[in-house]
Structure formats: C-alpha cells, structure tokens
Amino acid sequence: MDKLKNIATLTPEERLKGVTVDDLRTESKTNEIMAVINEMIAKYKKNYLQPQLCSQTRLIYQDKLKQFKKIDLDGVVYQLGVIADSDQLKFKHKLCQQVVEHYEQRVKLIRSIENTIKYCSTRIFALIGRNLPDRAKYSTPGFCQTDLAIFEQKKCRPEDWVTDIAKPDKQLNPNWYQNLQQLQNLYLTTLQELLNILNILENSTSTNSDELQKIAEPAHETMVTLVERVEELYGIIRLDDVMTPDTASKVKGGIAGIKSAQAAKLAAYRIINNLDPEAPDANY
Numbered sequence: 001m002d003k004l005k006n007i008a009t010l011t012p013e014e015r016l017k018g019v020t021v022d023d024l025r026t027e028s029k030t031n032e033i034m035a036v037i038n039e040m041i042a043k044y045k046k047n048y049l050q051p052q053l054c055s056q057t058r059l060i061y062q063d064k065l066k067q068f069k070k071i072d073l074d075g076v077v078y079q080l081g082v083i084a085d086s087d088q089l090k091f092k093h094k095l096c097q098q099v100v101e102h103y104e105q106r107v108k109l110i111r112s113i114e115n116t117i118k119y120c121s122t123r124i125f126a127l128i129g130r131n132l133p134d135r136a137k138y139s140t141p142g143f144c145q146t147d148l149a150i151f152e153q154k155k156c157r158p159e160d161w162v163t164d165i166a167k168p169d170k171q172l173n174p175n176w177y178q179n180l181q182q183l184q185n186l187y188l189t190t191l192q193e194l195l196n197i198l199n200i201l202e203n204s205t206s207t208n209s210d211e212l213q214k215i216a217e218p219a220h221e222t223m224v225t226l227v228e229r230v231e232e233l234y235g236i237i238r239l240d241d242v243m244t245p246d247t248a249s250k251v252k253g254g255i256a257g258i259k260s261a262q263a264a265k266l267a268a269y270r271i272i273n274n275l276d277p278e279a280p281d282a283n284y
Contacts, residue, residue: 018167022184023128029191030121036198037114041107048103102207109201109216113194116223122151123234124187127180128167148238172243179240183233190226194219 126143142163144156153161170177197219204211 044103120230168242
C-alpha cells in the first residue's frame with residue numbers, strides 16, 4: 001500500500017506555515033526510499049561484502065565440495081554464468097569472487113540511486129523545506145542566491161547565503177506554484193519508479209551480470225531523466241521574479257503586468273538553455 005495515501009489532511013498550523021499535502025508527500029516518499037536504500041546496502045555489506053569473505057569461504061567449503069558431483073557444479077555454473085575451473089576448490093573461490101563482485105555492482109547501482117535522490121531532493125527542499133521536520137535529513141539548510149548550483153555555505157558569499165526559506169504569495173506568483181507542482185509530481189512519480197526498481201533488485205536471486213544489467217539500464221535512464229528535468233524546473237522556479245504585495249503595487253499594469261513580465265523572463269531562460277520557450281504542461 002502506498003504510504004502517501006495516508007497523507008490527506010493538514011493541521012491548521014501547517015496551513016498557516018504554507019505546507020501543502022504535496023510537500024508532506026515529497027518528504028514522506030523521500031524518507032521511505034532512503035530507508036529502503038540504507039537497509040539494502042547494510043544487508044549486502046553484512047552478507048556478501050565482508051573482508052576476507054572468500055578466503056573464509058574457501059576454508060569452510062574445502063571438504064564440503066568433495067561430496068558434490070561435477071554435474072551438480074556444472075548446473076551452478078550454468079545458472080550463474082561463470083566458467084568452472086577443473087579444480088573444484090579453485091572454482092569455489094572463483095565463484096565466491098564472482099558473487100562478491102556482483103553485490104559490489106548492486107551496491108554501486110543503489111548508491112547511484114541514492115546520490116540522484118539527494119541531488120534532486122536538495123533542490124526541492126530548498127523551495128519547500130522551511131517548515132518540514134525531517135528536511136535536514138536529506139538536504140542542506142540553505143542555498144546561494146547568486147548561483148543555482150551552490151548548496152554549501154562555504155562556497156557562497158555570506159550576504160548571498162539564504163536559510164530563511166519561505167514560499168511566496170500564491171496569488172501574486174501563480175507561475176512559481178505551477179512549476180513547483182510540476183516539479184513535485186515529477187519527483188514523486190520517479191521516486192516510485194526507482195522504488196519499484198529497488199524492489200526488483202532485492203527480490204532477484206540471480207548473480208548473473210546480464211540479469212543485473214537488465215535492471216541497471218532502465219534505472220540509469222530514469223535517473224538521468226529525473227536530474228535533467230529537476231535542473232530545468234528548479235532553474236525556472238529560482239529565476240522567477242517573486243512578487244510581494246509591496247513590489248506588486250509598484251509594477252505597472254498590476255497583476256496582469258506581473259504575469260506578463262514573468263512569462264517573458266521564463267521564456268528567455270528556456271531559450272538560452274535550449275528548452276521549449278513555451279511553459280511545460282503542469283500536469284506532466
């Protein structure tokens with residue numbers, strides 16, 4: 001059952017702080033997949049990636065291998081996709097090394113998913129995370145106003161570092177919220193896809209490299225697409241001129257003038273970055 005379905009209402013305090021259901025869903029789904037990642041990596045390290053595992057296994061199975069017929073070992077070889085050595089002991093050691101290398105590749109794939117989530121969630125929580133209790137787990141406490149890619153305070157000038165992150169006025173900044181909703185929908189949908197991939201990986205008993213590649217290839221495609229779209233939408237949101245009631249009163253043409261100016265700036269940004277000058281569909 002999708003845990004996100006349990007998040008249906010907001011407390012009055014949360015509403016006053018500007019927290020939305022999508023914000024809580026974003027936080028909850030991030031926590032869920034990160035917990036799965038941590039559990040899988042810990043399990044693989046404990047069971048398959050301990051130092052001297054193969055040396056210990058070689059000693060343990062030195063006598064036990066003698067009871068197996070060569071035809072039984074050949075069956076194992078066929079399933080795992082490795083080549084048997086004429087010497088059974090050497091074969092067992094080689095088999096162990098193959099298994100260790102396989103789980104190292106599994107961990108490498110899981111780490112890639114983890115890094116992708118951290119990269120994307122840092123940007124999303126920089127927009128929505130001020131009032132979310134678990135935000136500090138997977139994101140930085142602020143961002144640099146003058147550089148979209150900087151999330152480390154030491155790399156940003158003190159006067160440009162922002163930690164008091166608050167959402168803008170919704171009525172005055174409709175494009176900001178439209179793009180944020182699109183970003184969150186994209187993120188949540190993709191996190192579920194990655195969670196499904198992790199479940200497939202966890203349920204797979206094969207240590208065949210070709211089988212692992214079948215899982216890894218769509219995972220990498222999904223991650224690349226997510227990073228590209230998050231970078232695009234985050235850039236658009238951050239470069240949007242946020243309006244306050246005070247600044248809006250000074251803009252010629254009122255609300256209509258604000259929307260027109262924002263649309264022109266965003267179209268220019270998209271053209272410079274080789275994107276479609278038309279705003280993307282918010283229901284992506």
